[in-house]
Amino acid sequence: MNRIKTDICIIGGGSGGLSIAAGAVQMGAKVVLLEGHKMGGDCLNYGCVPSKALIASAKKAYAMSHGGELGVADAKAKVDYAAAKDHVANVIATIEPHDSVERFEGLGVKVIEEFGRFISKTEVQAGDTIIEARRFVVSTGSAPFVPPIPGLENVTYYTNENIFDLREQPKHLIVIGGGPIGLEMAQAHARLGSKVTVIEGMKALGKDDPELAAIALYNLRAEGIEIVEEAQAEKISGDGKTITVHTPKGDFSGSHLLMAVGRKVNIDKLDLDKGGIAHDRRGLKVGPNLRSVTNKRVYAAGDVAGGLQFTHVAGYHAGVLIRSILFGLPSKQRTDHIPWATYIDPEMAHVGLTEVDARKKYGGNVEVVRFNYDGNDRAIAERKSTGLIKVMVVKGRPVGASIVGHLAGELIGMWAMAIANNMKMSAIANTVLPYPTISEVNKRAAGAYFSPKLFESDRVKSIVGFVQRRLP
Numbered sequence: 520m521n522r523i524k525t526d527i528c529i530i531g532g533g534s535g536g537l538s539i540a541a542g543a544v545q546m547g548a549k550v551v552l553l554e555g556h557k558m559g560g561d562c563l564n565y566g567c568v569p570s571k572a573l574i575a576s577a578k579k580a581y582a583m584s585h586g587g588e589l590g591v592a593d594a595k596a597k598v599d600y601a602a603a604k605d606h607v608a609n610v611i612a613t614i615e616p617h618d619s620v621e622r623f624e625g626l627g628v629k630v631i632e633e634f635g636r637f638i639s640k641t642e643v644q645a646g647d648t649i650i651e652a653r654r655f656v657v658s659t660g661s662a663p664f665v666p667p668i669p670g671l672e673n674v675t676y677y678t679n680e681n682i683f684d685l686r687e688q689p690k691h692l693i694v695i696g697g698g699p700i701g702l703e704m705a706q707a708h709a710r711l712g713s714k715v716t717v718i719e720g721m722k723a724l725g726k727d728d729p730e731l732a733a734i735a736l737y738n739l740r741a742e743g744i745e746i747v748e749e750a751q752a753e754k755i756s757g758d759g760k761t762i763t764v765h766t767p768k769g770d771f772s773g774s775h776l777l778m779a780v781g782r783k784v785n786i787d788k789l790d791l792d793k794g795g796i797a798h799d800r801r802g803l804k805v806g807p808n809l810r811s812v813t814n815k816r817v818y819a820a821g822d823v824a825g826g827l828q829f830t831h832v833a834g835y836h837a838g839v840l841i842r843s844i845l846f847g848l849p850s851k852q853r854t855d856h857i858p859w860a861t862y863i864d865p866e867m868a869h870v871g872l873t874e875v876d877a878r879k880k881y882g883g884n885v886e887v888v889r890f891n892y893d894g895n896d897r898a899i900a901e902r903k904s905t906g907l908i909k910v911m912v913v914k915g916r917p918v919g920a921s922i923v924g925h926l927a928g929e930l931i932g933m934w935a936m937a938i939a940n941n942m943k944m945s946a947i948a949n950t951v952l953p954y955p956t957i958s959e960v961n962k963r964a965a966g967a968y969f970s971p972k973l974f975e976s977d978r979v980k981s982i983v984g985f986v987q988r989r990l991p
């Protein structure tokens with residue numbers, strides 16, 4: 520058995536672990552990184568990257584067959600599903616070197632390609648190496664949760680871990696789960712030519728603002744995607760060719776099945792109890808400083824830290840931990856300024872409080888301002904005028920923003936910046952944006968906050984009247 524002593528041992532080489540490893544080693548810490556499967560984790564191999572690459576193929580196919588309204592004759596896109604998957608693999612391969620063992624070894628990180636497990640409060644074993652570290656970071660991510668639905672074990676089903684390897688185009692894809700994974704994959708497949716049915720036990724896009732979700736779902740349905748809500752999958756049967764999902768709303772049959780009903784954290788291999796590390800089904804039990812509540816040497820980052828599960832959150836955790844582990848400075852995570860986006864078309868994006876939560880928290884002190892995309896000239900020119908932004912404002916400062924519409928994932932950045940830096944609505948309203956851009960939607964929402972105060976105010980009118988009467 521080999522023994523290594525190090526400053527920091529990071530368990531899991533995905534979005535969170537790699538960001539911490541790269542930062543810590545370049546600032547002078549001795550770092551050991553354990554990765555038992557693929558460097559880059561879920562995001563690179565089975566998540567964000569392949570899903571956005573497949574969505575890009577689907578968008579191209581859709582645009583080709585929907586040029587008519589812009590005076591470009593519709594052409595039926597000839598989709599080669601396997602070639603689209605080649606594109607996905609190529610995109611992963613292009614990004615892969617950035618996350619590779621070679622790059623990290625080059626930076627000075629000791630990478631061990633084994634799963635790690637705690638053998639004591641101060642030691643982790645990975646293969647035939649025992650690592651003793653001053654600090655451990657657990658960043659082991661999450662995996663698809665596959666519920667024990669009777670009959671599921673007798674049919675072939677896909678998850679995000681193998682759908683991107685499928686090369687035969689599904690004739691009819693049944694997706695169980697109407698969250699971001701389910702709907703992004705549903706629309707991508709529908710646009711590439713598969714018939715798609717989404718079966719959702721409660722409300723699709725249930726974590727988003729219901730008014731905005733309704734707009735997104737209307738559009739998905741208008742594209743021909745069947746979305747059945749309040750239809751919990753209770754039983755699954757199959758005859759080798761057809762798979763049938765039985766729900767209280769009826770039976771739905773297709774050729775392929777994708778399970779997208781949520782995530783479970785990767786903690787089974789860690790032997791957390793041997794490390795004296797408290798945990799529950801959401802991950803490690805940590806305080807706002809991301810430190811284990813029971814073993815002070817141990818921190819969590821990313822999906823396994825029990826909060827929002829996004830790559831940019833894992834990256835944000837890395838920054839919080841570097842401040843605390845490397846410099847010994849107090850460092851706490853915030854969650855009120857974390858945005859997210861769902862890359863269906865039109866996109867959905869959100870940051871801060873939803874309208875419902877803002878009203879609950881601030882009651883009558885919250886103002887909700889709205890602006891429709893059909894008032895944005897660029898959106899009209901591009902025929903992308905379906906969309907809505909809502910901004911929740913308290914005492915002149917935004918506390919939340921929700922957007923459905925073209926480029927919502929890009930537009931939310933301005934509100935994320937405003938909330939992160941406690942900026943006022945006037946900062947957005949005072950910003951001059953190039954015309955015509957979709958980002959003017961943000962400025963118009965800020966304008967909607969000030970308009971009634973300027974245009975419907977008797978006081979403003981009387982001041983203007985007074986000044987005008989006296990001007991030469």
Ligand SMILES: Cc1cc2nc3c(=O)[nH]c(=O)nc-3n(C[C@H](O)[C@H](O)[C@H](O)COP(=O)(O)OP(=O)(O)OC[C@H]3O[C@@H](n4cnc5c(N)ncnc54)[C@H](O)[C@@H]3O)c2cc1C
Binds near residue numbers: 789832
């Ligand atoms: C289909 C899909 C699409 C997504 N799209 C987006 C998106 O568009 N935007 C976004 O922000 N997020 C997206 N996400 C979420 C994002 O992928 C995750 O939030 C992110 O990868 C979490 O990073 P992490 O570091 O916590 O875990 P991961 O990136 O999953 O890394 C964990 C790593 O730990 C390794 N590991 C596990 N156990 C051990 C062990 N005991 N020892 C050693 N190594 C171990 C694993 O092999 C893995 O490589 C998507 C997820 C999915 C599934």
Ligand SMILES: NC(=O)c1ccc[n+]([C@@H]2O[C@H](COP(=O)([O-])OP(=O)(O)OC[C@H]3O[C@@H](n4cnc5c(N)ncnc54)[C@H](O)[C@@H]3O)[C@@H](O)[C@H]2O)c1
Binds near residue numbers: 700718751782
């Ligand atoms: N664009 C992005 O940033 C992005 C994209 C994909 C995934 N992600 C991350 O991955 C996480 C997981 O995504 P997800 O879509 O798997 O999970 P989710 O929890 O958001 O959605 C799963 C859905 O499945 C439904 N469901 C559960 N059991 C069911 C059953 N038996 N029958 C029918 N429906 C059932 C739930 O009601 C829920 O609406 C997201 O929360 C997000 O953190 C992010």
